[in-house]
Every structure is written in structure tokens, then in C-alpha cells.
Amino acid sequence: MQYEARFLRQIHKDLLETRLLEEKLCDLYAQGRVPGHVHSGVGQEATYVGVLSTRQPGDYFKLTHRPISMPWMLGTDLDMFFGELLAKKTGNSGGRGGSLHIGELRTGVLGMSGTLGCDTGVAVGAALTIDYEQRPNVSYMFMGDGTSSRGPVYEAMNLAAAWKLPVLFICENNGFAISTPASSTIPVPNALADRAAGYGMPSEVADGTDVLDVYRAAKKMSDYVRAGNGPAVLECKDYRWRGHFEGDQCAYRDAEVTKEWVENHDCVKNLEAMLLKEGVVTEAELAAMRAGFDEQMETAIAHAEAAPAMTAEEIFDGLYA
Amino acid sequence: MSKKITFSKALREGLHEEMVRDENVFIIGEDMAVMGNVFGVTTGFLDEFGPNRVIDTPISEEGFCGMAVGAAMRGLRPVVELMYNDFITVAADPIFNQAAKTRYMTGGQATVPMVLRCPMGAGRRNAGHHSQSLEALFCHFPGLKVIAPSCAEDAKGLIKSAIRDDDPVVSLENKLLYAKKEEIPEEEYLIPLGKAKVKREGKDLTLITWSRQVNFAMEAAENLAAEGIDVEVLDLRSLVPLDWEAIAASVSKTHNVLIVSEEVKRGSYAGELSAQIAEELFDELDAPVERLCGLNIVSPFSPVLEDENFPHPETIAKAVKHVLNK
Known part of the structure; x- marks a missing residue:
């Protein structure tokens, strides 16, 4: 086997916990326990977990609204995570930013933007800091295939390439921008990877439902960027299992296709089958992990539900101008 | 029909x-x-x-x-x-x-x-x-x-x-x-751009608003009527072009003005309207024009904070009384 058991167990743990968090968010939303909307990333965990498994201390991350659970893997604790989702004082912004805007700077997370792609320059700017301080770090810029159609992405990619800044642009291509298939709006098969050549960047395309394939490609690209060669592009192909938002019935697409992806390209199920076959984990261990993490989540949710919300009198706290 | x-x-x-x-x-x-x-x-x-x-x-x-x-x-x-x-x-x-x-x-x-x-x-x-x-x-x-x-x-x-x-x-x-x-x-109809609509006639104060806040303003006006305060609700419908005639006619009748919007108050269109009324209709006013808007804040996620951030019938009624010094 290519990877050590310890590495495989860690990447599986991250993958599974991300899955369980995403599923829990759907449940909480269905029960009316979270305000606003939930953009579920169930089924798309491998891209993020595979890429982020290449991270080093001091790296920066620009995440997206799907999966929104990634801050946990990067070091935001569950009390704070659920605190923000439930709009409580214990959240990272005290409930000011909410589910689309979870980010704890201490962990290198630079936040997310509700206006898609507008923060690509922010990721490149963080890379300018890395370059300025001559650190061997990477700024990871995640986006979806939908965002790859935004103009600011290309200004930022051009700048990063012209100035050889350490940015890894990651496109998680799930095939849909809300209802619109990438095939009808993007003229190339690989939304971002095929455009990399225009900026002189190398690119890789990985199977976004296979966490080890993602890791392989991400390692290659992030090593290239980390070594000071300039930016690169990684594109991971997967599929959005659920609606754009919870409650979206997906009437605009073929349910049979969705079913095929869910049944045959489940990144958690497939990895676990391999790990069981190779004897890296046992069924009992897997069951214990699920139960243990569920208990951790429920404890954190109970804490969040018991935590105070900000009061109306505090609305201006944190505003400076 | x-x-x-x-x-x-x-x-x-x-x-x-x-x-x-x-x-x-x-x-x-x-x-x-x-x-x-x-x-x-x-x-x-x-x-x-x-x-x-x-x-x-x-x-x-x-x-x-x-x-x-x-x-x-x-x-x-x-x-x-x-x-x-x-x-x-x-x-x-x-x-x-x-x-x-x-x-x-x-x-x-x-x-x-x-x-x-x-x-x-x-x-x-x-x-x-x-x-x-x-x-x-x-x-x-x-x-x-x-x-x-x-x-x-x-x-x-x-x-x-x-x-x-x-x-x-x-x-x-x-x-x-x-x-x-x-x-x-039921039948086909057009509504011209630039024409406001008096949603409720009143003699004590002109409440100028638009969009969702019209509903809140109407609710506030009905509640105030029970207290003997007669509010005229003017729904602008078009912000540009502005139906200045309708504003001038109403203000010349009531002599008191409250403008309600969900915008951030600072730099709001409500502020522009307030300035225009102060400049053009000063002699008609019995009190300064007031605005009730969203707060000068980033729209918050928290339901508690978000609900604080736009006018409600209760806050509108309070603001009307403030203009009228009641």
C-alpha cells in the first residue's frame, strides 16, 4: 500500500467527521434549529479533506459555503462552530456572520464570501504576505465550478501568476451552479484546470470522490507552489448530492444520475471499504468512531443551544465606523 | 373583477x-x-x-x-x-x-x-x-x-x-x-412610473415609505388611529422619478413628515428625501422631518440582531409620536 496506516486513519477520521457534521446540519435545519439556510456538502467531503491534508502550519485558507464544516478540520472547536451556526455569542463572530461566514483567523481561515469569487483577490493578497515574509506557505483558494465563471477570479489568477505568488487555486467541480449545469455555461470540460494554461500555471485534475486521488494531486500541486514556483490549479470532479440549499427539490436534474453518484461514488463508503479490506480499521472501530463523534456533536449542540444570543443592545459591538 | x-x-x-x-x-x-x-x-x-x-x-x-x-x-x-x-x-x-x-x-x-x-x-x-x-x-x-x-x-x-x-x-x-x-x-392594466399612491388618508402626519415598509406603516397607522393620531401613508412606488407633487400635496396638508425605509440610515435615500423636503417645503413644516431606517450596521445573521435592524409597526408608531411631540 502507498500510504502508512496512520496517515490513512487520520484522513479517514477527517473525512468521516466532515460527513457526520454535514449530515447533522441537514438534520438541524430540517428540525428548524438553525436560522437561515444550509448549503449541504454531503458527498463532497473528499475534495476538501484531500486538499487540506497537505496543509502546513502558517498556511491560509479561503473556504466556500459547501461543505461549511471545514473549519472543524482546521481547528475551530465544535462549541464555537455550532455556536456560530445557531447564532450564539459562543460562535466565532457571535452570530454576526453566520453559516456562510464561519472562519477563525487563528487557524488560517480567512473566511468565505457570499458574493462568489470576489474574495479570490483576498487569497492572493494573503499569498502576498507569505511572499513578503518569505515563508514556505501556501494560500489555498477554494471555489466551485459556478464561481469559476466570475471575472474577479481571473484578475486574481493573472496577478498571482504574474507575480509568482504561492496560491493553490482549487476548483471543486460538482457540475451545478444552483440549477445550471456546468456543461451549458462553461465551454471546456475542466472549469478551472483548462483555463490555467492561459496564465502559465500547471494544473491537475483529480477524482473528487476519491480522497486519496485528491490528496495525490493536491500534494503534487501544493509542493510545487510551496517550493516558490508560483501558483497552480487543482480541479476535483464530484457531484452535488443534495440541493443547492436544503429544501431545493432539484426538479431541474435527473434523479437517476444523482442516485448513481450517491450509490457508487460515496467517498466515505469507498474509503472505508478499502480500509476494511486492507485491515487498517475494523467494523467495530468504525462504529465506535461514528458513535463517539455523534456524542461530541450532540454535546456541542447542547452547549450552543444553551448559550446566550447577543442582545439587541449589543448590536453595535464590533462596529468601528 | x-x-x-x-x-x-x-x-x-x-x-x-x-x-x-x-x-x-x-x-x-x-x-x-x-x-x-x-x-x-x-x-x-x-x-x-x-x-x-x-x-x-x-x-x-x-x-x-x-x-x-x-x-x-x-x-x-x-x-x-x-x-x-x-x-x-x-x-x-x-x-x-x-x-x-x-x-x-x-x-x-x-x-x-x-x-x-x-x-x-x-x-x-x-x-x-x-x-x-x-x-x-x-x-x-x-x-x-x-x-x-x-x-x-x-x-x-x-x-x-x-x-x-x-x-x-x-x-x-x-x-x-x-x-x-x-x-x-382581473383585466390587463399598467401603473405608470413616477406616480405615488396615498394608501391611507390622514391629516396629522405624512408617512413616506415604499416596498415592504408600507405594510408596517399601514399597521402602525391603524394602531395610531385608535389613539386619535391620523397618519397619511404615502407609498412612493417609484423612487426615481419621484412623485414630488404627491409629496408636496401631502406635506402641505399635514405639516409633519416621517420617512421610513429598511436602508442603512446613513447615506440613505430616505435622507435624500428628507433633505429635499427641508429645502423645498420648509415653510410647510411644523417639525423637523425625521427618518426611521435600518441601523448603521452590517446586516447581522443573528435573528435577535437582524430583527432589531429594520423598522416594525411598533417602532414606526413611536417615531410618529416623536415627530408630533406626543
Whole structure:
């Protein structure tokens, strides 16, 4: 086997916990326990977990609204995570930013933007800091295939390439921008990877439902960027299992296709089958992990539900101008 | 004859009638065709009008807003949907520099008969990038007309007039109005741009507002009537052009003014109205013009904070009493 058991167990743990968090968010939303909307990333965990498994201390991350659970893997604790989702004082912004805007700077997370792609320059700017301080770090810029159609992405990619800044642009291509298939709006098969050549960047395309394939490609690209060669592009192909938002019935697409992806390209199920076959984990261990993490989540949710919300009198706290 | 339908269905009827009437009218935006719009406004349009007239775009707001300007300059009548008015920040130049200025800067050689539909407003726990009310931005640029209907009847009548207008019109549609069911006329009708409507006559104070706040203002006015305070509610319907005659007539009758909007108060269009009234109608006023708006704050995610961030019937009633020193 290519990877050590310890590495495989860690990447599986991250993958599974991300899955369980995403599923829990759907449940909480269905029960009316979270305000606003939930953009579920169930089924798309491998891209993020595979890429982020290449991270080093001091790296920066620009995440997206799907999966929104990634801050946990990067070091935001569950009390704070659920605190923000439930709009409580214990959240990272005290409930000011909410589910689309979870980010704890201490962990290198630079936040997310509700206006898609507008923060690509922010990721490149963080890379300018890395370059300025001559650190061997990477700024990871995640986006979806939908965002790859935004103009600011290309200004930022051009700048990063012209100035050889350490940015890894990651496109998680799930095939849909809300209802619109990438095939009808993007003229190339690989939304971002095929455009990399225009900026002189190398690119890789990985199977976004296979966490080890993602890791392989991400390692290659992030090593290239980390070594000071300039930016690169990684594109991971997967599929959005659920609606754009919870409650979206997906009437605009073929349910049979969705079913095929869910049944045959489940990144958690497939990895676990391999790990069981190779004897890296046992069924009992897997069951214990699920139960243990569920208990951790429920404890954190109970804490969040018991935590105070900000009061109306505090609305201006944190505003400076 | 009248019928009861939702605000979004009324809009849908208006769009539908204009598309049937004029084959140069087409719809363009994100999720408008196959999905029929995230708010359901264009459900069924793709089947009826086909993909040339109901166009799904990628997430490229600056691109497709610019395309609408070009198509409009050369004879088509695009109706663009921006999903959230907040996204005007990413499509600012095509609207503020191209759409708004082309007719003037070409000496009238080209007009831009496009409509930009912008769902707006807070209350859905969507936080600071999806909850703003940006009237002031849209109204700032000479060359843009701006409508902000408060009810189903006006939504339909105004969108039809907007489509027929030869200049760019921005339609600000409060998201929380979409599901509201109201009576509208059965037969075809238009509501002209630039005409306000007195929703409730009164003699003590002129309450100027638009969009969702009209409902809150009416509720406040009814409650105040029980206390002997007679409020006139003036629904602007169009922010640009402004129905100054209606404002002047009402203020000259009541001599007291409160302006209510969901905007951030600082730099709001409500502030512009206040200044105009102070400049032009000073002699008619018994008290300073006051504004009740959103707070000077980033629209918060937290329900507790978000609800604090726009006027409610109770706060409106309080503000009316403040103007009247009661």
C-alpha cells in the first residue's frame, strides 16, 4: 500500500467527521434549529479533506459555503462552530456572520464570501504576505465550478501568476451552479484546470470522490507552489448530492444520475471499504468512531443551544465606523 | 373583477403578458430557465418561450448585465434578474456606467430599454452579503429609474411599465413580499412610473415609505388611529422619478413628515428625501422631518440582531409620536 496506516486513519477520521457534521446540519435545519439556510456538502467531503491534508502550519485558507464544516478540520472547536451556526455569542463572530461566514483567523481561515469569487483577490493578497515574509506557505483558494465563471477570479489568477505568488487555486467541480449545469455555461470540460494554461500555471485534475486521488494531486500541486514556483490549479470532479440549499427539490436534474453518484461514488463508503479490506480499521472501530463523534456533536449542540444570543443592545459591538 | 394572487405570481403575470405582447422581451439571469428562478417567478417560462427568450447564465453578473446593455442598445428588451440586490456590487459598472449613462453620453443616439430585477431586504437570516436594501446606490446614478412596489397589484402594473419604458429601470423587490397574497385586477392594466399612491388618508402626519415598509406603516397607522393620531401613508412606488407633487400635496396638508425605509440610515435615500423636503417645503413644516431606517450596521445573521435592524409597526408608531411631540 502507498500510504502508512496512520496517515490513512487520520484522513479517514477527517473525512468521516466532515460527513457526520454535514449530515447533522441537514438534520438541524430540517428540525428548524438553525436560522437561515444550509448549503449541504454531503458527498463532497473528499475534495476538501484531500486538499487540506497537505496543509502546513502558517498556511491560509479561503473556504466556500459547501461543505461549511471545514473549519472543524482546521481547528475551530465544535462549541464555537455550532455556536456560530445557531447564532450564539459562543460562535466565532457571535452570530454576526453566520453559516456562510464561519472562519477563525487563528487557524488560517480567512473566511468565505457570499458574493462568489470576489474574495479570490483576498487569497492572493494573503499569498502576498507569505511572499513578503518569505515563508514556505501556501494560500489555498477554494471555489466551485459556478464561481469559476466570475471575472474577479481571473484578475486574481493573472496577478498571482504574474507575480509568482504561492496560491493553490482549487476548483471543486460538482457540475451545478444552483440549477445550471456546468456543461451549458462553461465551454471546456475542466472549469478551472483548462483555463490555467492561459496564465502559465500547471494544473491537475483529480477524482473528487476519491480522497486519496485528491490528496495525490493536491500534494503534487501544493509542493510545487510551496517550493516558490508560483501558483497552480487543482480541479476535483464530484457531484452535488443534495440541493443547492436544503429544501431545493432539484426538479431541474435527473434523479437517476444523482442516485448513481450517491450509490457508487460515496467517498466515505469507498474509503472505508478499502480500509476494511486492507485491515487498517475494523467494523467495530468504525462504529465506535461514528458513535463517539455523534456524542461530541450532540454535546456541542447542547452547549450552543444553551448559550446566550447577543442582545439587541449589543448590536453595535464590533462596529468601528 | 379582481383575483387574489401572490406578489410573485403578479410579477410573473406582468412578465408573461409583456413577453407575449413583444417578442423582443427576453429574460436573462441565474437559474431563470430550467429552475424557473430561485423565487419561482419564471416557473414554466422555458417551456412556453424557449431557451432563446429565457436564458440561464453562469455566475457572471458583470458579464450578463453588460450583455443586457448591449442587447438593449440594439433593439431587444432584456429583463435581467440579479437574485439579490446585494450583487449590484459585482455588476456595478454595466449598470451605473453603461446602462445609466449611454443615452446621455451618446447624445440620445442609443437608449437602453432594460429592466434589472433585484430581490432585496432583510429578515431571512442571510447575513451581510444577502440582506441589504441598497436604494441609495441605485437612486444615486442619474439615468436609472427605480421602482419599489409594496403590493401585488403594483408589482404587476409597474413591471409592465418598466418593460415598456425606453430607459433602464431597476425593480427593487422585497423578498418577504413575494409570498404575500393580495387582490389584483382581473383585466390587463399598467401603473405608470413616477406616480405615488396615498394608501391611507390622514391629516396629522405624512408617512413616506415604499416596498415592504408600507405594510408596517399601514399597521402602525391603524394602531395610531385608535389613539386619535391620523397618519397619511404615502407609498412612493417609484423612487426615481419621484412623485414630488404627491409629496408636496401631502406635506402641505399635514405639516409633519416621517420617512421610513429598511436602508442603512446613513447615506440613505430616505435622507435624500428628507433633505429635499427641508429645502423645498420648509415653510410647510411644523417639525423637523425625521427618518426611521435600518441601523448603521452590517446586516447581522443573528435573528435577535437582524430583527432589531429594520423598522416594525411598533417602532414606526413611536417615531410618529416623536415627530408630533406626543
